Amino acid sequence: MSTNESPEQTHVVVLHSARPLEVDPSDTYPEHRITVLTDGPPVEVAKDLERPDTVSMPRSEWHDQLVRWARGGPIEVVTFDEDCALICTELRATLGLDEGAPT
Template sequence: MSTNESPEQTHVVVLHSSRPLDTDLARTYPEHRVTVLTDGPPVVVGEDLSPPDTVSMPRSEWHDQLARWARGGPVEVVTFDEDCVQTCDELRAALGLGPRPSEKV
């Protein structure tokens, strides 16, 4: 756990596959730990954005990884990548998170 995390801090996991990430995750989720979970190439971000913490693994392993993170505290699963919308909805349902939030946690 890094120094800016607390046990009650929500871990926002952003699912990613192929689209460049043009959302400033630190600004969108300023009070949360944010990790990008990708099955694609290294996350490409806009030129004014800092690269986010990223974990790369096959999509078939995402559920198990999210379950591990959920055991450590609250987890929110979102996506800004159209290629991940269905997977995001399925993983949210499997983790009991309900409908995907429209914008922020």
């Protein structure tokens, strides 16, 4: 999976915690830069998929990291992990992102 970086390109950040990804985020968001933000070990992010760009840090630091990325251009925050559904909703709200976007 490759991530092409461009200022006009939306940076899709996939929040992750416990469940390995079963869907390749680049299939869901083919035209966007993808980064997985996890509070677990990066090697646990994808089971049978090529591991996407991954940043591992405590959840308490996620908001500040997302703000830094948002300064660089459009950002979208999503999750495929039930353990991250609530924090995804909260972070989207604090970043001013639409409520209706997929989580």
